[in-house]
Amino acid sequence: MLLMVSLLTGLLNGCSGVHYYSQAVGGQWDIWQRTQAISHLLLDESIDDTLKQRFNDILAMRAFASRELHLPDNDSYRHYADLQRPYVVWSVFATPEFSLTPKQWCFWFVGCVTYRGYFSQTEAETFADSLSAEGNDVYVAGIAAYSTLGWFADPVLNTMLHWSDWRLAGLIFHELAHQQLYIANDTAFNEAFAMTVEYEGIKRWLLFRRDEAQWQEYQRWLNYQHDFNQLILDFRQELDALYQESLEPSLMAFAKQNKFAQLQQRYQELKTQRWDNFSGYDRWFNEVNNAKLNSVMTYQQYVPALQTLLAQQEGDLLAFYQAAAQLGALSFAQRQAYLAQLSE
Template sequence: MPRTDDTASFICRLCRMFILLAASLSTGGCYLIQAASGQLELTSKRQPIAKLLTDERTPEKLRGRLEYVSAARTFASQELGLPDNDSYRSYADVGRPYVVWNVFATDEFSVRPKRWCFPIAGCVVYRGYFKEDNAQSYARGLRLRGSDTAVGGVAAYSTLGHFKDPVLNTMLGWSDVQLASTLFHELAHQVVYVPGDSEFNEAFATVVEEAGLQRWLASLGRLKDLDAWNEQRERNAQFVALLLQTRERLDALYRSDLPDDQKRDRKQYEFGVLKLEYSQLKTEQWKGYRGYDAWFSRTLNNAHLVSAATYYGCVPGLRRLLQSVDGNLPLFYDKTRELAKETREARAAAVCADETPPVTATNSTN
């Protein structure tokens, strides 16, 4: 259980939040209330990691994972210049495989994500629910109104430093590499966050995550892990490239003057091409690696492409920015903060220009 002063502080913040809610029920008061309730649940379940590490009742497996988390958390502040605060210095078991489920949506003939606007966070390209049933119900309602939707479970959670975010049981089943990279990613959001610009925010955190993980693994002398991570990073870049190329073709289709029936047929054809391209990439370059098979096993739609555009669209430009300062992370943070002061259009022109990463697998012709 949290300390009494923590609980009182949280309740005060909730009171301020509900004042905002009263003035903004048109944005979805019930949705925001469930979000506040979910945050209260996390707060009530968190326990200090330092205390768990000294408690003889802590299971050895859990102790080992928390020791690793604690070391990576210290590295994040001391070596990467990420915030040295109470985030990810506590642990909470939420008793489920995911902490939240995100809903993404687009119009039937659009690759542009729907956005929802809320106090504090600004406008984002998803709605997060602490109960899967609520997420699926909301997605069904959108589909009935003609939208494409996708629902995905999320194992990590961040309030951008507004609360003392805990490490969750949903994260501890990951590999060491994924666990450390997620800590770096979520802490990066506390360094730079522009309300309403998800693409920029996620790309910045992704670049920090990449740089941080390379340095973390090198510091541990885990060169084999670093090699394996670089190989996976290359596969992921090729996977994202496939999605972004499909997104561009669909965007051109939706902007065309074709009748809706023909657009629907061509839309399904393009997703079929995407699956074929993946199969070729897997066979010809990945030596049969099947790590993305589950992603492609679904009936795909526009909404499944939202994450690729959101998380990776601005990554190449921000990587170049980091390279321009010779990998100096504090200087990179300063330059990114300057970009954050610009208009969305200026940021997009500087680092988010449309660039589709090259894919060397054989592409099917239309």
């Protein structure tokens, strides 16, 4: 996610205010105070061997990212910070009650994005409550990592360490991809580009490591993720069609409630019929609303199109980055049209 630059530029464009800016600067300063070079930590005799091995693996992932994936070669993810909390930031998504058009917040450096991040969970939930009081659907998501688009050397955080090796590698590839290419005012394109690099990077990383167990785990996860994304995409299209109808608010609210009940039923059918009762998505399906649906589509909507673009470059990542940058140079409408063609 591109949270940190958004946080730090909040005051500059006048859309956030002094308090928002203050918590942003304070949060970033706290990270800087805690950051240490991994190379130095490896020499620290007080750190146990298990954590040191994790650090060595991270440095290998980081080297692979620049050497094999041609991602930026800088100090990002070569340092570590223990924040002593489960997430680095909490991101707020909001959508009108009967619409799937997400609310946006605009910042000087990054343009407009469809989320707003806070270093404090309490602050994020307070802001979400204010949006909910205005009649919006809201969703607060804990975020394990962020990108400053190369403005700062982003560290590895304790919030990432509990993940499996392939997921941690993918996260590093994802965040570095944001440094490789970023298009202002198009959150969905930026996240889809980073997801495409993440997926391709994980595949190449696991082939490089020749870790059969991790490869099998990753393939299972891909199957679950594909089914989940398709379920949400299909449902979102149906829900959008409902919201286009001219219904009284009370009738629309009733129809919306029924629609979301159908989604829960479809999820249970997916679990029993295809997933052998795998429950890994149960938590996500608690209290689903428009905003939570959009949080998924922000990341996944254009991934198939960009994977097609990568295939057109015969897997050449440098050529893919160039083609994606050319796509990013188009107007928003032109880019949308081209992505639609790639998705066919």
